[in-house]
Each structure stands twice: as structure tokens, then as C-alpha cells.
Amino acid sequence: MALKAVSRLRSARWRLLSAKLIYRSCSDIPASPDTGSSSEFDTAIRLLKNNLQPERLTRVIDSTSDSSLALRIFRWASHQRYNLRTVDTYSCMISKLTAVEYRDDMDSLLGDMVRLKVPALEQALNGLVQSLSSKNQFDEALLVIQHATSAKLKLSLSACNAMLRGLVKQGSGLRLFMLAYMEIVKSGVLPDVETLNWLIQALCESGRVDLTLIQFDRMNKKRCSPNSHTFEILIIALCSHNRADEAVDLFYKMLQLRCTPDGSFYAQVIPLFCKFSKVKDATKLHQMMKEDGLQLDVHLYGVLIRCLCENQLLDDSIMMLNEMVASGHAPRASAYVDIVDCYCTSAKFHKALIFLEENDVTESEPYNVLLRWLCTDGRLQDSVRYLEKLHNRGLVDCESWNIVITHFCNQGNIRRASELIGRMVVSAFAPDESTYSAIISCYCRLGLHIDAFAMFRRVSVNDLSLNSESFSQLVEVLCHTERIQEAIEVFKYQYKRGCSLTNKSLDMLIQGSCLSGRIREAVQLRSLAVCTGTCTFFTYDIIIQALLHLNKEKDVLVLFAQMVMEGCLLDGYAYTSLLRSFLTKETIFEAAILFNRMVNQAFVPDQDTFELLVNDMALFSFLNMVAQSLLKVVNTRVGT
Structure with a gap:
């Protein structure tokens, strides 16, 4: 009995001594200059010793800002006799180790974590993947997936998609994306349409459009049907590679499959079809939007109006503008600019003015387009008349005056231009850089250099500058x-x-x-x-x-x-010119260096320069310095 008591006493003392040694060994782990101090570690340990529970350990690690200090605390806790290693404590610790220098530690902890074999393990790993992906820690998230795969654990599809989405949005490149995608496939997770959409987008962004189309054709084999986002990605990619006809074909294939476009599809595809003058298809999308009860925004209306105007569909563009106003949107000045430009292309200047007046347009930009067209068409007197009329209604700005003044200057009519500048000043518009540039340019063309320079002096006094x-x-x-x-x-x-x-x-x-x-x-x-x-x-x-x-x-x-x-x-002419310049007694050494450099860059001097070079190099005893280059030139000429 006494022997048993002694044995138990010795065993208890040994356990106590072991615990002290373990505590000291963990306490003595050297802290790097960037980690928390030893006092912080001791404080954390005291808190844990009073109530050593997994939940408390998780809170302590989570509240520790320094990753190295958190890792020391976790290692200390793992050596205690209480089982503190739960999926929550591991997850908390692993999420702290996102710096590159802790990659080996993360790898080791993940290996330990997947060996726990507890029901909540897969859920914890899913949470880790999503958490790391949200922080753009994709290498670390991939490491989690690899450990899950090796342990034959199945991650959720949503977690995998979150990682793939992050990789695409971050622009991490195709190599890392495919590495993650293959790991997901290897783990037995079956892809859905979202998974394949991220794959298609990653391939498109890497420029592999044809390979993307192959993946699109294989979607049915993977029991997935393409959705609106699938077609949106593909059409954007095809248009970005100037394959608009194929993009239109794909759009009609989408309709055949009865796939309904969503708002994002309309917002992205309508401008692309307009850019490539696919007017019929853009207007079809517009009609589909209305049928689906979706409202166009100001931007989409503006894009459609410009497209119609660029294709000389004036009546359609005006109808689109009226629809825009009826829907409660105020047209931007650019919409009126496009329609006025379309009117003027057909020389319907008066109708353009009536259109602006009927729509109570107060911005000056559309009127300036009208003035510019009148001047370009040679109707300078009409432009002055329109300018006066618009000025009386308060619809002109400094640019309006400059448009007409510049065209008079281009015609060499300096007197008329000067008169307009006077009226411009009286109308409380100060001449700007464009005004002075036009006048000075006119003076120069007329050979009136004194007047031109005098006008420049006025430019400098007003602290302005001229155009190029x-x-x-x-x-x-x-x-x-x-x-x-x-x-x-x-x-x-x-x-x-x-x-x-x-x-x-x-x-x-x-x-x-x-x-x-x-x-x-x-x-x-x-x-x-x-x-x-x-x-x-x-x-x-x-x-x-x-x-x-x-x-x-x-x-x-x-x-x-x-x-x-x-x-x-330097080209051949430049080398030859410099070489001839250096063929003097004072610079013959530099001439030799330049000639060698010239020949090394595959340039050869003309015959006259070559003969001068040989004579001067012989005269000043520099032939040995250029001998190899001379042979190259001779061989080149013999070869030709």
C-alpha cells in the first residue's frame, strides 16, 4: 500500500514537472522583432490557465493581432492535457496565418485539422475557404482545398464557387484558376452553371475564345444549361475580338434555347451591338426589354440614339428620344448632339434648329454642332445669322463664337473675324486660347508676321497659350x-x-x-x-x-x-553624318569607336564615306582599331 502511494506521488510530481517544462519550452520560443512581446504571451497564458476551454482559446487567438504570438499561444495550448484541438480553434488559428512566411505552419495545422474526423470538419473547411477567398488569400484557400481532397472530404459547391469568383474578379490569371478548378473537380464536387461560368470567363479573359466556345458546347454533357450570364460573357468576349457576327449568332442561339436575358445582359450587350452597328439586333434587345418590363436607363437610351443616328435612321432616333422623355428620363446634351449631327449630315440645318427649339434645349453643345456644320458647308453668313439669333436667346457660349471666328480665319477673312471678336467682347465673352490661336494662324497665313507677333504679346499678357x-x-x-x-x-x-x-x-x-x-x-x-x-x-x-x-x-x-x-x-543616315563629322585629326579616335558601333548595329556607310574613313584611319594609324569592322563592310558589299 505504501509502495502504491509513493508510486502515485512520483507520477503526479512527474506530470507537474513535465507541464512546467512544456510551459517553459513554449514560453522560450524566441519572438521575432515584429511579434508581440513576452509579457503579452504571459498575460494570454494566465488568462487561459484560469479557464482553459476551446472557446476561450479561440477568443484569445482571435483578439491577438500578431500572427506569431497567436501561433505561440496555440502551440502552448496544444501541449496541455485538456483537449483544446477543435475545428473552431484550428480554423481561428489558420485564418491568422495568411502571410507567406507562415505557409508551412498553415500546411502543418491543416494536416492536423483534417485528421480530427469530427462531424463539423467539412463545415469548418468550407468556412475557411470562403473566408480566405473573401480576403483574396487564394493560395491559402487552395491549400485548404488540397488538404480536404487528400482527406477525401467533400467541400460545398458554394465555397468552391466563392473561390473561383474571387480568382476571376481579382484577375489572378488562368494558371492559378485552372489549378483551383482541377482541385475542385478532383475533390468530387460536381460543377453547376455558376462554376462553368467562372471557367468560361477565366478562359475568355486569357484570350482563349475558341477554347471557351468548346467548353460552352460541352455544358450539356456536364448536365448544366447556360444561363443569361453565360451568354453575356461569351458575347462580350467575341465582340472584344471583333467577332461581332458570331456574337449575334450566339444571341439568337440564346433565344432558341429560351434563355431569358437579365438586366445585366441588356446593359452589357446593347452597347456592344450598337458599337458594331448591329442596329436590328440592338433594337430587338430594346423591344425585349420593354416586353420584360425592364426600364432602360439614360445611358442605354443615349447609346441607342447614337447608333440610330450613325446609321442615318433619323426618324427612329427621334422616336427613341420621345420614348426616353415619356419614360421620365431627361435626355443628356449628347443625345441632342447626335440627332442634330444626323440632321446636318443631310443638310437639314433649319429642321435641326426647329427640332432643338421644339424640345426646349438650353445646352449650347447641340447648337454648336449646328454652327460647325454651317461653317463646314461654306454657309458662313448663315452661321453668323444663326449665331446672332442664338445669342439673343442666351444659347451660346465662348466656343460658339470661336467656331464661326475660326472658319472666317481659315478663309483668310481677318476683317470679318476681327468684327466678330469685337461683338464677342461686347457680349461679355472674353477671347480665349482658341480665339487667339485662330487669329494668329490667319495672320501667319497672310504673311502678317508683325500683327501675328503683336497678337502673341496679348496672349502672353493674358497668361494664355496657343494651340500647337x-x-x-x-x-x-x-x-x-x-x-x-x-x-x-x-x-x-x-x-x-x-x-x-x-x-x-x-x-x-x-x-x-x-x-x-x-x-x-x-x-x-x-x-x-x-x-x-x-x-x-x-x-x-x-x-x-x-x-x-x-x-x-x-x-x-x-x-x-x-x-x-x-x-x-540613330539610323544609317545619322551614323554616316556623324562619322563624316568625326573624321578630323582631333576626333579620329571617336570616329573609330563610332564606326565600330555602326557596323555592330548592321549599318554600313556609303561608298564616299567609306573611302574617306579608310584613308583617314590609315593616315592617323588607326586601321588596327577598325580592322574587323572594315572586313565586315567589305564582305557585306561583296555578298551583295
Whole structure:
């Protein structure tokens, strides 16, 4: 009896000692700098020791923001004599381990979890998949599915669809999607139409439209019938690949299968059919919407009106507009713009005005379309008359005046344009950039460079800028009249406002600067032009020739270095021009380097340049440096 008591006492002491050692070993797990402190761990352990229950462990883990600390607490709890390992505690812990560095820990815990073999296991795994998918943790959700499959556990279809939906919405790519899809199939989950829709959408978004159509044809074999969303995905994909005729065929197949379109289908497909001028099919969808009791929104009405107008179905577009108004929608200005444009295409200008008046249109955009058409049709006097009439009714804006003024300027009628500007100012509309650009462009075409530059001064005083066309014209006319300093002034002013010259105008300015002895300024202008993207090799070549004319070969080298740094692409002409520039005593070494680079990039100099190169390389003893390149050129010419 005494021996039994001693034995029990020793056993109890051993269990107590073991528990202390386990506690200390878990407490001594080193915390990384990013994890909770040891005091947080100790506090959590004290809370659990007072009431060591699975529910309490779950709450403690869930309230711990640091994943590493939560994992330490879970490991400590798993070594206690009480069975705290439930699906809830595992689920809570696993959902914490979403960072990449905890992937192995998650894998290990999932392996332990699926071995529990309790009734609530499948439900917990489903919850994990849905929870992880909602957080875009798809790799982790896939890991859960893989463990469920290996343990022959069957996940719910809704959980699997949630993951597939997340993969598509997140744009995770076809590879990861197919990996997840194959795991789901392997687990024995039978797909439904939603599953196959996500598969079809993933294939479409990866550009595999033909493979998608094959999957669509196989849906019946999988005991699934396509729904409205299936056809919507396929029609969008076909249209995005310019296969609109096939999309229309698919639409009629949808009708044959008695598949009823939903609101999303109408909203997506009607604009696509309109885009590809499938007027009959778009209007059929519109009619089906009305029959289904669905209301079109302002956007869809606008799309249909534009489609009808683009196909010259004016009466139908007006009927559509009237239907839109009757349904309680206020048409946007763009709808009136499209209808007016359709009227004007048939030169029905007066009817267009009557249409706007009958509909009490107060926005200026449709009237501006009418004015622009009158000007384009050469009816400038009518445009002035309409402008005055609309102005008296308060239906014009600054653009309305500019439309008419610009067309008078394009006709070279500066006097009439100036009169209109005066009336524009009197009418409380201030001339803007478009106004000044039109006037300056007209002055330039008439050769009135002094007036053009004077108008530019007014632009600068008003802190405005010119459009690219008038800017370039002004620089060109000033260069033609050798007013280089004024041209430079215009360039620098416009440059500060982010405006760019045409290549032709820039080259004229650079050349004029060089010819007038302003080479340093020409180099500066070139540097500014590079920032606006309007600098070609010809621009560099102008400066190079000017520098060579002044025997400044070293400056040419500096400019060439800048060209290379700025990424200027050289063609055969550019290489040849530079090579000839470098064939001097001072730059012969650089010429050798440039020639080797030229040949390595598969460019060959012309015969004259080649002969000059050989002579100069021989004269200055550099033949050995270019010998291989010379042989390549010779072999190339022999081969041709």
C-alpha cells in the first residue's frame, strides 16, 4: 500500500514537472522583432490557465493581432492535457496565418485539422475557404482545398464557387484558376452553371475564345444549361475580338434555347451591338426589354440614339428620344448632339434648329454642332445669322463664337473675324486660347508676321497659350522673316506651358538660330525640345554642322554624348553624318569607336564615306582599331 502511494506521488510530481517544462519550452520560443512581446504571451497564458476551454482559446487567438504570438499561444495550448484541438480553434488559428512566411505552419495545422474526423470538419473547411477567398488569400484557400481532397472530404459547391469568383474578379490569371478548378473537380464536387461560368470567363479573359466556345458546347454533357450570364460573357468576349457576327449568332442561339436575358445582359450587350452597328439586333434587345418590363436607363437610351443616328435612321432616333422623355428620363446634351449631327449630315440645318427649339434645349453643345456644320458647308453668313439669333436667346457660349471666328480665319477673312471678336467682347465673352490661336494662324497665313507677333504679346499678357498648329505657324513665319529672337521668345513662352512644336518648325528655329550665330542658344533650345518629345536627329545634325563650321569638334563630341544619354535612335543616315563629322585629326579616335558601333548595329556607310574613313584611319594609324569592322563592310558589299 505504501509502495502504491509513493508510486502515485512520483507520477503526479512527474506530470507537474513535465507541464512546467512544456510551459517553459513554449514560453522560450524566441519572438521575432515584429511579434508581440513576452509579457503579452504571459498575460494570454494566465488568462487561459484560469479557464482553459476551446472557446476561450479561440477568443484569445482571435483578439491577438500578431500572427506569431497567436501561433505561440496555440502551440502552448496544444501541449496541455485538456483537449483544446477543435475545428473552431484550428480554423481561428489558420485564418491568422495568411502571410507567406507562415505557409508551412498553415500546411502543418491543416494536416492536423483534417485528421480530427469530427462531424463539423467539412463545415469548418468550407468556412475557411470562403473566408480566405473573401480576403483574396487564394493560395491559402487552395491549400485548404488540397488538404480536404487528400482527406477525401467533400467541400460545398458554394465555397468552391466563392473561390473561383474571387480568382476571376481579382484577375489572378488562368494558371492559378485552372489549378483551383482541377482541385475542385478532383475533390468530387460536381460543377453547376455558376462554376462553368467562372471557367468560361477565366478562359475568355486569357484570350482563349475558341477554347471557351468548346467548353460552352460541352455544358450539356456536364448536365448544366447556360444561363443569361453565360451568354453575356461569351458575347462580350467575341465582340472584344471583333467577332461581332458570331456574337449575334450566339444571341439568337440564346433565344432558341429560351434563355431569358437579365438586366445585366441588356446593359452589357446593347452597347456592344450598337458599337458594331448591329442596329436590328440592338433594337430587338430594346423591344425585349420593354416586353420584360425592364426600364432602360439614360445611358442605354443615349447609346441607342447614337447608333440610330450613325446609321442615318433619323426618324427612329427621334422616336427613341420621345420614348426616353415619356419614360421620365431627361435626355443628356449628347443625345441632342447626335440627332442634330444626323440632321446636318443631310443638310437639314433649319429642321435641326426647329427640332432643338421644339424640345426646349438650353445646352449650347447641340447648337454648336449646328454652327460647325454651317461653317463646314461654306454657309458662313448663315452661321453668323444663326449665331446672332442664338445669342439673343442666351444659347451660346465662348466656343460658339470661336467656331464661326475660326472658319472666317481659315478663309483668310481677318476683317470679318476681327468684327466678330469685337461683338464677342461686347457680349461679355472674353477671347480665349482658341480665339487667339485662330487669329494668329490667319495672320501667319497672310504673311502678317508683325500683327501675328503683336497678337502673341496679348496672349502672353493674358497668361494664355496657343494651340500647337498656330504656335508652329508663328515660329515658322518669324524664322522666314529672320526674326529669330522673337521666335525664340515664343518658343520659350510656350515651352513653359507644356506646348510642343512640330519637328519641321523646331528644325527651322534651330537652323535660324545657328545661322544667326546663336549656337549656344540653339543647343539650349534643343535641350528643351527633347523634354517635349519633338527632337529628331535632323535637329541634332543642324547644330553639328554649325559647330563643325566653327571648328568646334570637341563641342560635337559633347553633343553626341548628350544624344546617347537622351536615347536618340540613330539610323544609317545619322551614323554616316556623324562619322563624316568625326573624321578630323582631333576626333579620329571617336570616329573609330563610332564606326565600330555602326557596323555592330548592321549599318554600313556609303561608298564616299567609306573611302574617306579608310584613308583617314590609315593616315592617323588607326586601321588596327577598325580592322574587323572594315572586313565586315567589305564582305557585306561583296555578298551583295
